[in-house]
Amino acid sequence: MKPLIAPSILAADFMNLESELGRIASADYVHVDVMDYHFVPNLTLGIPVFEQLTKVSPVPVDAHLMIEDPDRWAPAYAEAGAASVTFHVEAAKDPVRLARELRRLGARASVALKPGTPVEAHLGLLREVDMVLIMTVEPGFGGQSFMADMLPKIRRTRQAAREADLDIWIQVDGGISRATIDRTADAGANVFVAGSAVYGADDAAAEISTLRDLAAA
Numbered sequence: 001m002k003p004l005i006a007p008s009i010l011a012a013d014f015m016n017l018e019s020e021l022g023r024i025a026s027a028d029y030v031h032v033d034v035m036d037y038h039f040v041p042n043l044t045l046g047i048p049v050f051e052q053l054t055k056v057s058p059v060p061v062d063a064h065l066m067i068e069d070p071d072r073w074a075p076a077y078a079e080a081g082a083a084s085v086t087f088h089v090e091a092a093k094d095p096v097r098l099a100r101e102l103r104r105l106g107a108r109a110s111v112a113l114k115p116g117t118p119v120e121a122h123l124g125l126l127r128e129v130d131m132v133l134i135m136t137v138e139p140g141f142g143g144q145s146f147m148a149d150m151l152p153k154i155r156r157t158r159q160a161a162r163e164a165d166l167d168i169w170i171q172v173d174g175g176i177s178r179a180t181i182d183r184t185a186d187a188g189a190n191v192f193v194a195g196s197a198v199y200g201a202d203d204a205a206a207e208i209s210t211l212r213d214l215a216a217a
């Protein structure tokens with residue numbers, strides 16, 4: 001699978017979001033972290049800002065919803081133009097129903113697992129989603145260290161997808177950089193979120209292409 005790079009705007013300059021999107025025009029997606037002070041101890045943005053972002057973004061928008069009650073709130077992100085909507089399995093009341101609803105609205109449906117959530121109990125969901133996000137840090141903040149102990153979970157998810165003959169994307173998010181991306185690719189990830197690594201670089205486009213090369217190697 002061709003590696004896809006999704007810079008996270010959590011690490012961007014929020015006073016200049018439009019030009020910050022311009023810096024990553026060579027990326028495959030832009031990753032937008034939505035936090036609600038409840039599911040995670042941080043708050044970012046909601047639908048009004050999100051909708052404006054999707055209108056000006058040069059690349060498709062990947063919404064990562066770190067919110068309570070995604071059953072209620074997630075469909076609005078698909079309607080607002082998200083190409084992909086990720087909700088957390090720990091927060092969803094009816095993940096199957098929600099995934100189907102997101103697909104019906106034309107988005108790719110994706111389910112996220114926090115580091116402490118084992119994948120085993122949720123493998124049945126693989127048939128209902130287009131992507132699984134394996135968190136490689138505790139959700140809530142950018143700039144944290146990559147958790148190498150998540151590699152077996154990535155491997156297990158890829159193995160289960162292969163066994164079921166499902167063409168599923170596996171996304172990793174948290175601490176992804178030049179130093180860690182190749183290990184996650186080896187384990188079976190193909191979509192790489194990078195916040196501080198890309199936005200902290202002087203030349204974001206060069207960093208995107210370096211990360212892509214390292215993931216493909």
Ligand code: DX5
Nearest residue numbers: 008139140142143175195196
């Ligand atoms: C953390 C967010 C991430 C964050 C990653 O909860 O989901 O998307 O922006 O940031 P880095 O790449 O700096 O670890």
Ligand code: ZN
Nearest residue numbers: 033064173193
């Ligand atoms: Zn994220």
